[in-house]
Amino acid sequence: MIPEEQKDQAALYVLGLLEPHEAAAFESQLSANAELRDIARELREAAGSVAFTARQQAPPAALKQRVMREIATETRERKVVPLRQSAFGWVPWAIAAGLAVFCGLLALDRARLERQLSDIRAVDPLMQTTFYTLAPSAPAPADAKATVAWQPGRQSGVIRISNLPAPQPGKDYQLWAVDAEHKDPISAGIVRVDKNGVAQIRFTPVEKAEHVKAFAISLESEGGVPKKEGPILLVGST
Amino acid sequence: MDYAEQSECMMQETSQQIADREMIARVVQGDQSAFSALYDRLVDPLYSLGCKMLGDVVEAQDAMQDVFVQIWRRAGSYDPEQSSVFTWAILLARSRIIDRLRARGRRLRVVAASTDDKDVSITAVDASVVESAADISSRNESAMRVRTIMTNLPLEQREAIELAFFGDLTHHEIAERLGEPLGTVKARIRRGLLKLRERMQT
Numbered sequence: 001m002i003p004e005e006q007k008d009q010a011a012l013y014v015l016g017l018l019e020p021h022e023a024a025a026f027e028s029q030l031s032a033n034a035e036l037r038d039i040a041r042e043l044r045e046a047a048g049s050v051a052f053t054a055r056q057q058a059p060p061a062a063l064k065q066r067v068m069r070e071i072a073t074e075t076r077e078r079k080v081v082p083l084r085q086s087a088f089g090w091v092p093w094a095i096a097a098g099l100a101v102f103c104g105l106l107a108l109d110r111a112r113l114e115r116q117l118s119d120i121r122a123v124d125p126l127m128q129t130t131f132y133t134l135a136p137s138a139p140a141p142a143d144a145k146a147t148v149a150w151q152p153g154r155q156s157g158v159i160r161i162s163n164l165p166a167p168q169p170g171k172d173y174q175l176w177a178v179d180a181e182h183k184d185p186i187s188a189g190i191v192r193v194d195k196n197g198v199a200q201i202r203f204t205p206v207e208k209a210e211h212v213k214a215f216a217i218s219l220e221s222e223g224g225v226p227k228k229e230g231p232i233l234l235v236g237s238t
Numbered sequence: 239m240d241y242a243e244q245s246e247c248m249m250q251e252t253s254q255q256i257a258d259r260e261m262i263a264r265v266v267q268g269d270q271s272a273f274s275a276l277y278d279r280l281v282d283p284l285y286s287l288g289c290k291m292l293g294d295v296v297e298a299q300d301a302m303q304d305v306f307v308q309i310w311r312r313a314g315s316y317d318p319e320q321s322s323v324f325t326w327a328i329l330l331a332r333s334r335i336i337d338r339l340r341a342r343g344r345r346l347r348v349v350a351a352s353t354d355d356k357d358v359s360i361t362a363v364d365a366s367v368v369e370s371a372a373d374i375s376s377r378n379e380s381a382m383r384v385r386t387i388m389t390n391l392p393l394e395q396r397e398a399i400e401l402a403f404f405g406d407l408t409h410h411e412i413a414e415r416l417g418e419p420l421g422t423v424k425a426r427i428r429r430g431l432l433k434l435r436e437r438m439q440t
Contacts, residue, residue, distance in 0.1 A: 040320075046431035048329055054289070057286045060299065063302055074307070
């Protein structure tokens with residue numbers, strides 16, 4: 001048995017008078033209630049018949065011609081749909097070709113940018129320089145420090161040292177490049193500080209060092225050694 | 239007649255309804271001759287509805303062109319479980335006409351009349367019925383029956399149904415215009431429609 005209130009809602013529903021949320025709620029009731037659907041159908045039929053109360057008027061014959069002409073046009077358009085689909089079959093290939101061209105242009109652009117970057121690096125030393133900051137380790141003074149500006153392309157660099165006292169007689173400070181592709185540090189020469197503990201020296205490793213991870217300064221015998229022996233005083237990476 | 243008897247009676251399809259369903263099935267297949275026949279069957283009541291709601295024959299013709307194109311396009315969505323073809327077409331047309339009224343910011347003249355003066359509105363409705371009664375040469379026997387039944391409905395039910403069907407109003411607006419509680423208006427619409435349906439079946 002359908003409650004009166006639900007029948008009232010059904011009447012409003014078939015007339016399209018419910019608010020959207022009310023209509024949605026009623027539709028959920030409809031889907032679960034066959035008796036309610038029957039009532040809705042009867043109310044719908046009744047509502048449709050109300051149209052008969054409008055004063056009967058005959059349309060002009062031209063109206064049917066207009067309608068039939070439009071229908072015929074639509075029918076023709078429907079029939080050409082498959083042709084349109086096949087006519088547009090090239091679209092995915094065109095898109096793929098476009099993407100390929102686009103990727104090619106991107107590759108060219110990347111190569112161009114790499115060339116430009118290479119040129120810029122060649123012109124501007126700063127663009128091809130890597131900086132390393134070396135911090136002290138015992139027995140070096142705590143305020144000792146060094147900075148290395150390294151240009152791999154040129155295999156040369158500049159080290160600036162400060163607050164590092166001169167070594168005792170018979171000893172020298174030796175700079176080392178720690179390279180990823182070499183088992184032992186590569187000697188970059190002897191560095192001598194002035195009386196203020198300062199040095200600024202251009203250096204070149206004795207072997208090619210293309211993948212330098214760090215630079216270090218050790219205390220070695222005077223004149224240096226081919227392979228690090230003494231203690232590390234300063235070391236640092238990028 | 240209890241509800242079960244009513245339902246059984248109402249479910250009996252007329253030969254016209256069966257013919258309508260056959261026509262719509264052929265329309266779905268793209269049969270223009272079937273559509274032409276369906277047009278002939280539906281155009282008078284639909285066009286009359288358009289004229290009444292829009293109050294302008296030229297606009298009604300434009301609306302009908304749109305409505306019949308919609309029928310052509312949407313024939314596949316017709317659900318015989320929900321309504322007859324005729325009712326489906328009528329409610330589709332009403333919906334499209336209301337869209338036009340809303341788009342053009344206009345209201346049904348009948349609604350305006352009922353707002354200004356309830357007695358005038360009632361007179362207008364009665365006049366419509368009288369006109370239709372005078373229109374004995376009406377092509378549609380069903381139309382005459384509906385008008386007769388509507389005329390014999392309690393006035394408050396007929397008035398509520400007319401406003402609900404022909405006016406672009408929400409149920410709250412109908413209640414406001416009639417100066418009645420919402421629940422009362424809902425019950426009037428529902429009782430009037432069920433009575434109309436019941437009497438159409440007898």
